[in-house]
Amino acid sequence: MERPSDLLLDIQHLHTAYRLQGKFYDAADDINITLKRDEILSVVGESGCGKSTIASSIIGLYDHKNTKVTGDILYNELNLVGLNESLFDKIRGNKIGMIFQDPLASLNPLMRVGDQVAETLYYHTDMNEKQRHARVIELFNQVGMPKPEETYAMYPFELSGGLRQRIVIAMAIACKPEVIIADEPTTALDVTIQAQILDLLEDIQRQSHSGIILITHDLGVVAETADQVAVMYAGQIVEKADVKTIFEHPLHPYTRSLLNSMPQTEDEEDDLHVIQGTVPSLQNMPREGDRFAARIPWIPASAHEAEPTMHEVDPGHWVRCTCWKTFHFQDEASGE
Ligand SMILES: Nc1ncnc2c1ncn2[C@@H]1O[C@H](COP(=O)(O)OP(=O)(O)OP(=O)(O)O)[C@@H](O)[C@H]1O
Numbered sequence: 193m194e195r196p197s198d199l200l201l202d203i204q205h206l207h208t209a210y211r212l213q214g215k216f217y218d219a220a221d222d223i224n225i226t227l228k229r230d231e232i233l234s235v236v237g238e239s240g241c242g243k244s245t246i247a248s249s250i251i252g253l254y255d256h257k258n259t260k261v262t263g264d265i266l267y268n269e270l271n272l273v274g275l276n277e278s279l280f281d282k283i284r285g286n287k288i289g290m291i292f293q294d295p296l297a298s299l300n301p302l303m304r305v306g307d308q309v310a311e312t313l314y315y316h317t318d319m320n321e322k323q324r325h326a327r328v329i330e331l332f333n334q335v336g337m338p339k340p341e342e343t344y345a346m347y348p349f350e351l352s353g354g355l356r357q358r359i360v361i362a363m364a365i366a367c368k369p370e371v372i373i374a375d376e377p378t379t380a381l382d383v384t385i386q387a388q389i390l391d392l393l394e395d396i397q398r399q400s401h402s403g404i405i406l407i408t409h410d411l412g413v414v415a416e417t418a419d420q421v422a423v424m425y426a427g428q429i430v431e432k433a434d435v436k437t438i439f440e441h442p443l444h445p446y447t448r449s450l451l452n453s454m455p456q457t458e459d460e461e462d463d464l465h466v467i468q469g470t471v472p473s474l475q476n477m478p479r480e481g482d483r484f485a486a487r488i489p490w491i492p493a494s495a496h497e498a499e500p501t502m503h504e505v506d507p508g509h510w511v512r513c514t515c516w517k518t519f520h521f522q523d524e525a526s527g528e
Pocket residue numbers: 210211212219237238239240241242243244245246409472473474
């Protein structure tokens with residue numbers, strides 16, 4: 193029997209630029225990532241880094257007039273960049289499922305939730321009405337909805353935030369997609385519900401052997417779920433590795449700062465070592481040199497590469513720029 197390819201998404205030299213006051217600015221700048229079957233790849237970074245831009249580029253949901261996407265997003269060798277809409281409609285929601293932060297925004301407030309999931313099946317499968325109903329109930333059981341039959345007839349406003357997100361997840365996995373893009377799927381939920389939803393996503397991934405791109409600003413979520421991690425800063429990936437390496441041997445100053453800003457770090461002293469500042473806006477983003485240099489001005493310019501590239505410092509562990517070699521936090525005693 194032919195084995196399906198393990199490589200689900202191969203993103204190469206992706207640039208996504210938005211038009212602002214007549215000019216295009218890259219919000220995702222030369223993104224290179226892959227997603228394999230049975231893998232959760234987490235894209236992490238502060239707000240404004242360009243994480244959602246990657247998600248919308250993959251699923252082709254953006255304003256085509258004011259957004260320019262170039263490079264390759266290969267899904268099973270089909271390039272999604274520039275794919276025509278009718279072909280995209282067959283893939284989106286079918287082969288590639290999507291889960292967004294706000295379940296209310298993803299659901300139609302005037303339609304029974306069961307019908308909304310059934311609608312996805314109507315578009316993408318040959319199932320008849322009875323089969324669709326049975327599949328929705330099966331999905332509601334899979335995502336842990338209490339009383340699936342009763343829930344079928346409810347409207348979004350009648351459900352809690354956590355249950356609404358389970359409906360969105362049921363919708364995303366209805367057609368057994370190979371790829372699931374989850375953009376901050378737990379950010380709008382309270383902490384205990386967050387953990388349940390992450391467990392559910394992991395269960396789904398294990399059962400379906402799909403690949404998941406999990407976008408989050410929360411390193412706690414990364415630690416709990418990811419296999420591979422891509423850390424983003426100002427439109428670029430600055431570090432890429434498996435989750436253990438990112439947490440145990442982070443190298444890029446931005447990754448190290450993010451980790452130190454995590455609540456409940458074991459070493460209290462680490463809390464002191466956090467880099468101040470924010471991600472620059474698109475129009476103010478430095479386009480030459482190290483984009484992170486402005487946030488670590490105590491590191492000499494000579495420590496940065498003129499045009500920082502990604503270096504494979506260990507097999508599978510990639511870091512942008514060489515400044516990590518001399519980097520220390522500002523409040524660390526010199527010479528330590
Ligand atoms: N449609 C758009 N038009 C113009 N600029 C945009 C558009 N969408 C995003 N941006 C800008 O692109 C940059 C990256 O935004 P993006 O939403 O991808 O970041 P993010 O890391 O996902 O952050 P957040 O979690 O806040 O959404 C930001 O500066 C944002 O203001």
